Amino acid sequence: MPRIPRAIADAIIAHAREDLPNEACGLVHAKDGQPVSVHRVTNVAASPYRFEMHGMEQMRLEQQRDERGETLFAIYHSHVASAAYPSQTDVRMAFFPPGETDREPAYPGTFYLLVSLAEDPPPLHTYYIHKGGVIEEIPAEIV
Amino acid sequence: MEVRVNVTSVIQKTVGGQRELTAEGGTVAELIDDIDRRYPGFRDQLVDEGGQLHRFVNVYLNDEDVRFMEGAATALSEGDEISILPALAGG
Numbered sequence: 001m002p003r004i005p006r007a008i009a010d011a012i013i014a015h016a017r018e019d020l021p022n023e024a025c026g027l028v029h030a031k032d033g034q035p036v037s038v039h040r041v042t043n044v045a046a047s048p049y050r051f052e053m054h055g056m057e058q059m060r061l062e063q064q065r066d067e068r069g070e071t072l073f074a075i076y077h078s079h080v081a082s083a084a085y086p087s088q089t090d091v092r093m094a095f096f097p098p099g100e101t102d103r104e105p106a107y108p109g110t111f112y113l114l115v116s117l118a119e120d121p122p123p124l125h126t127y128y129i130h131k132g133g134v135i136e137e138i139p140a141e142i143v
Numbered sequence: 144m145e146v147r148v149n150v151t152s153v154i155q156k157t158v159g160g161q162r163e164l165t166a167e168g169g170t171v172a173e174l175i176d177d178i179d180r181r182y183p184g185f186r187d188q189l190v191d192e193g194g195q196l197h198r199f200v201n202v203y204l205n206d207e208d209v210r211f212m213e214g215a216a217t218a219l220s221e222g223d224e225i226s227i228l229p230a231l232a233g234g
Contacts, residue, residue: 025231045232052232055201055208059226062151066162077233089234096153096229097188098199106153106229 002073002111002126002140004035009142011038013122016078016115019043023078025051027061028113030073038076050089051077074126076113084116084125086135094129101133111138144169144219148178151228158182166225171202172215174225189227190215199230 008028015024015038026040039061042054065071079087092099096106111126126140148164155162159182168174172194179186189200194215196202202209203226209217219225 025233041231050232050234052230055228055230056203056206056226058231059149059151059203059228075231087234089232093199093231093233097197098229 002035002138003143004124004126004140006142008035008038009124012076012113012115012124015040016080016117016122019078020080020117021048022046023048023051023080025053025075025077027058027072028074028076028111029061029065029068029070031068031070033071033073035073036070043077048080072107072110074111074113075107076115078115078117078122080117082116082118084114084123086112086114086127086129090114091129091133091135095133101131104131105129111140113140144221144223146174146219146221146223146225148174149224149226153229154188154227157185157188168219170213170215170219171196171204171209171217171225174219175215199232201228201230202226 025043028035029037041057043051044054045052094105095101095103112129113126115122115124126138128136145165145167148166166174166177168177175186175189190196196215205224
């Protein structure tokens, strides 16, 4: 079971609220498998229905992880009015090229973390999106 | 024109596991063709049959999105740095 420090969960929820009415997105980095930091990434789609991370911000964060010996724990985003569950678009975009779900996912071993602002307090759920586009919820413990 | 190319983990599998490589070309399209000669299949992941970059592929020239320049036809200069990565997106 993934263990997510309360401060990290709170930072994600705060980001989701601040970016209303649009979806918020970002990355959670891990050290030795444990989540250690939240990194907001600009949603260039600037939409309540979609997110698209700013590519250079994404690239620099990957380089930072490499330099620090960290890994990508989770890709997070908010749903402003729907449940904290991956949408069809989320599943499609979890593969590269998009929609080619017969491949391994683009970020194997990384959680997809969703927060919903449709409820208060906002629920936060973690998933794996597997080959075949199969969604598996992996309940996280907030510690 | 020799250019340094950075790719992310998702693309590195298609270029022999490297994150950084050098390639030649006078434009982004020529650069992609040069890499494709060494790593067949590379090109098809990035551009369509008409030679345009796929919607969810990001290419940056020295931190500038080439989509706001000339796309795949964007000219390169010696010493430029290109970053190629799939968009991280969803709904």
